Amino acid sequence: NAGVTQTPKFQVLKTGQSMTLQCAQDMNHEYMSWYRQDPGMGLRLIHYSVGAGITDQGEVPNGYNVSRSTTEDFPLRLLSAAPSQTSVYFCASSSYGAEAFFGQGTRLTVV
Amino acid sequence: EDQVTQSPEALRLQEGESSSLNCSYTVSGLRGLFWYRQDPGKGPEFLFTLYSAGEEKEKERLKATLTKKESFLHITAPKPEDSATYLCAVQGPMFSGGYNKLIFGAGTRLAVHP
Numbered sequence: 001n002a003g004v005t006q007t008p009k010f011q012v013l014k015t016g017q018s019m020t021l022q023c024a025q026d027m028n029h030e031y032m033s034w035y036r037q038d039p040g041m042g043l044r045l046i047h048y049s050v051g052a053g054i055t056d057q058g059e060v061p062n063g064y065n066v067s068r069s070t071t072e073d074f075p076l077r078l079l080s081a082a083p084s085q086t087s088v089y090f091c092a093s094s095s096y097g098a099e100a101f102f103g104q105g106t107r108l109t110v111v
Numbered sequence: 112e113d114q115v116t117q118s119p120e121a122l123r124l125q126e127g128e129s130s131s132l133n134c135s136y137t138v139s140g141l142r143g144l145f146w147y148r149q150d151p152g153k154g155p156e157f158l159f160t161l162y163s164a165g166e167e168k169e170k171e172r173l174k175a176t177l178t179k180k181e182s183f184l185h186i187t188a189p190k191p192e193d194s195a196t197y198l199c200a201v202q203g204p205m206f207s208g209g210y211n212k213l214i215f216g217a218g219t220r221l222a223v224h225p
Contacts, residue, residue: 099157104152
């Protein structure tokens with residue numbers, strides 16, 4: 001029973017590099033989302049998806065892209081990494097109106 | 112503006128010393144309030160959902176309650192394994208496609224010492 005799986009767990013990038021954070025869920029949930037968690041702040045929504053082929057922006061979308069070609073996968077792309085994107089990133093999935101299930105997180109450092 | 116505030120930021124308890132964590136919120140049209148537990152280096156783990164004022168949920172040493180403006184997470188006779196960060200989130204206004212935005216508080220770091 002895997003739930004929500006994120007890879008990688010840790011990543012160090014240089015400013016200007018790009019990368020993709022992977023997220024997969026095996027619960028057949030319609031909704032998937034990406035959050036970032038910074039010290040002293042609550043989790044903030046970056047992007048979300050309500051189904052395959054449908055994505056939209058959350059609170060802090062700048063510098064990030066997403067796509068959702070299948071129900072299971074929801075990758076997050078950093079286009080040109082900046083030190084301000086140093087954070088812990090969580091992917092979550094849920095059914096309509098129900099609780100969200102979170103992955104184990106990706107700790108990203110941009111130097 | 113929709114907002115969730117948790118207090119205290121950190122709490123240190125002795126094993127067996129009961130206490131409560133607070134989550135106060137302002138949101139237009141509450142659709143649900145969620146409590147999560149987060150261990151260091153891990154993702155949030157779901158504990159409870161509350162939907163209406165007066166509702167209570169219990170699980171082992173934890174009990175969550177809800178009023179119109181706040182929620183409490185009561186911890187009775189805590190053990191060291193209850194040490195974690197506890198996050199509160201409210202389900203707020205609907206985004207496009209029927210997605211209900213989750214608004215998180217910054218969390219309460221709980222440390223229970225033997």
